[in-house]
């Protein structure tokens with residue numbers, strides 16, 4: 709049973725990005741203290757990229773041991789590797805390029821330079837996720853006197869453990885590259901899907917499926933601006949995921965909506981009370 713959504717509302721998108729950054733730094737430090745290393749799944753989009761820039765600008769940035777963080781992506785555009793519209797290129801510019809990471813920590817989707825089409829790049833990403841999951845399980849088995857095997861705590865054996873998975877939301881309520889009423893949002897029994905005909909350019913993309921998104925320990929959905937208010941309102945009013953993909957995101961231990969006042973304009977009244985400001989932060 710995954711976690712019901714909680715909502716945290718912030719005055720504007722600048723403060724929202726700073727809050728996401730502060731929370732991310734804190735969560736990564738906590739996970740590293742608990743488990744040694746941490747894994748983050750990044751999003752593209754305006755707020756996701758602004759939050760990464762805010763991590764880079766934070767005086768607390770160096771509290772994280774970045775050499776023990778792995779980065780994956782929830783989605784990517786099928787473009788050449790250096791295209792400025794690639795989510796990975798934007799994330800490298802905003803933060804990853806500042807951290808002195810090894811390339812082996814940065815798990816980008818394949819590009820149009822290396823793959824014939826988006827389906828081949830999606831299949832490759834699924835294989836790399838499975839390889840990482842297998843390696844994680846082998847490590848857990850080796851240390852099983854002190855650590856529970858990762859597949860006995862409900863972890864999806866096709867995927868590494870995602871400690872925090874970040875999502876943006878489009879005005880149409882898409883998350884990652886799962887768009888309303890398109891095949892990707894209905895795809896089952898696979899972890900990654902190729903997307904053709906996306907309504908937001910570029911049309912060719914790769915995305916984690918909803919199953920894979922919802923394998924994350926914590927999902928943080930960040931949205932700012934009045935153009936997101938309708939999508940946020942519908943998602944939190946309990947719409948169906950096929951029509952409103954953002955409604956389907958549920959982390960295993962936490963589902964946290966981080967939004968600004970403008971994006972909160974159509975929030976159902978009962979949810980304003982679910983603000984997680986007194987929620988510990990329950991990250992322990």
Ligand SMILES: O=C1O[C@H](COP(=O)(O)O)[C@@H](O)[C@H](O)[C@H]1O
Nearest residue numbers: 751752753754755876877878884
């Ligand atoms: O195309 C995409 O859009 C969404 C939302 O982006 P935003 O700029 O409207 O916030 C993003 O979450 C996704 O990763 C990206 O590929």
